[in-house]
Amino acid sequence: MELAAIDHADRVRRVRRDLDVDALLVTDLTDVRWLTGFTGSNGWVVVTDDDLVLGTDGRYAERAGAETAGSGASVVAETSRPRLHERLVDQLRPAARVGLDPHGTSHAAWTQLAADVALVATPSPLRSMRIVKDAAEVGRISAAAAAADAALAEVEPMLFAAVDHPLTEHDVRTELEYRMRRHGADDRSYDTIVASGPDHAARPHHEASRRRIVEGDTVVIDVGALVDGYHSDMTRSYVIGEPTAEQRETYALVEAAHAAGVAALRAGIPACELDRTCRDVFDRAGRADEFLHGTGHGVGLDIHEVPFHSPASDDVIPAGCVVTVEPGLYRVGFGGVRIEDLLVVTDNGSEPLTHTVPRPFPT
Ligand code: ZN
Numbered sequence: 413m414e415l416a417a418i419d420h421a422d423r424v425r426r427v428r429r430d431l432d433v434d435a436l437l438v439t440d441l442t443d444v445r446w447l448t449g450f451t452g453s454n455g456w457v458v459v460t461d462d463d464l465v466l467g468t469d470g471r472y473a474e475r476a477g478a479e480t481a482g483s484g485a486s487v488v489a490e491t492s493r494p495r496l497h498e499r500l501v502d503q504l505r506p507a508a509r510v511g512l513d514p515h516g517t518s519h520a521a522w523t524q525l526a527a528d529v530a531l532v533a534t535p536s537p538l539r540s541m542r543i544v545k546d547a548a549e550v551g552r553i554s555a556a557a558a559a560a561d562a563a564l565a566e567v568e569p570m571l572f573a574a575v576d577h578p579l580t581e582h583d584v585r586t587e588l589e590y591r592m593r594r595h596g597a598d599d600r601s602y603d604t605i606v607a608s609g610p611d612h613a614a615r616p617h618h619e620a621s622r623r624r625i626v627e628g629d630t631v632v633i634d635v636g637a638l639v640d641g642y643h644s645d646m647t648r649s650y651v652i653g654e655p656t657a658e659q660r661e662t663y664a665l666v667e668a669a670h671a672a673g674v675a676a677l678r679a680g681i682p683a684c685e686l687d688r689t690c691r692d693v694f695d696r697a698g699r700a701d702e703f704l705h706g707t708g709h710g711v712g713l714d715i716h717e718v719p720f721h722s723p724a725s726d727d728v729i730p731a732g733c734v735v736t737v738e739p740g741l742y743r744v745g746f747g748g749v750r751i752e753d754l755l756v757v758t759d760n761g762s763e764p765l766t767h768t769v770p771r772p773f774p775t
């Protein structure tokens with residue numbers, strides 16, 4: 413699988429263009445990766461008009477140089493923590509105004525730094541830049557989604573055969589995760605959810621267990637892959653054996669809410685409005701209280717990132733954003749149904765990145 417190169421130098425140029433402080437300190441590791449390509453678990457970046465410096469600890473010295481070559485960063489690596497902090501202060505002291513996002517900075521870290529440098533609370537400009545994905549990013553998310561599609565296509569027949577050949581939730585999870593890697597994923601995107609039966613399927617974030625999947629169960633499978641740091645996210649729901657009238661009705665309602673959400677999705681829609689579109693479908697059926705979460709979220713280098721489609725959200729969904737639409741209904745004693753797709757937003761609508769055709773019932 414050939415992945416298009418990511419143009420980190422262009423990102424640095426865009427951050428500089430919008431810089432309204434003398435130096436910007438970036439400490440969020442996902443922001444650091446997005447800007448420079450550095451994937452280590454400890455690092456900061458300082459951006460000024462004519463400098464880009466990545467600081468990290470000694471373990472990462474060589475790797476940081478290799479990974480950030482495209483961004484033009486110079487690397488500062490120190491094995492001692494106090495020494496690395498001194499190097500950061502050296503970088504920042506000459507700046508009259510140093511921008512730092514207070515979200516994601518501990519009070520202790522802020523206080524320590526503020527003793528030596530002129531900190532200004534600045535919302536991270538990278539947050540709004542990261543929300544729009546370029547073609548290289550969509551390519552990675554799309555490759556991750558394709559790995560999950562391919563794995564699920566192989567596992568579905570096992571699931572339907574579970575009436576005669578019992579499987580546990582763990583079995584299904586393990587098959588999916590192994591097969592995603594076989595189909596090009598570096599890893600799973602998150603702990604694969606396989607939630608079955610009257611209790612487990614009623615929990616939106618159930619972790620797979622040793623429970624045996626049996627006839628009459630609803631099964632919710634939420635599966636995503638990771639490719640070069642980028643996530644995918646998809647949910648399909650199933651009924652094992654002949655579905656009951658209530659299972660069919662619940663599935664049809666979730667399907668209608670999902671379709672309404674996908675139809676409403678386009679550039680410029682407020683995330684709370686997308687949420688309301690799906691919620692209204694459940695509301696009209698008198699079942700809004702069984703929808704236990706928001707309608708979706710952005711996906712990129714983080715599995716859950718802005719925009720968040722919830723009733724209280726202020727986010728607006730721009731073109732080029734990659735988001736999920738994932739309504740569901742859950743009730744203890746019944747189980748659950750969720751349908752989740754991953755889509756890239758366009759001016760007039762959206763294009764799906766997940767392609768598994770929903771096949772909830774055995775044919
Ligand atoms: Zn999901």
Ligand code: ZN
Pocket residue numbers: 645708709736738752
């Ligand atoms: Zn999701």
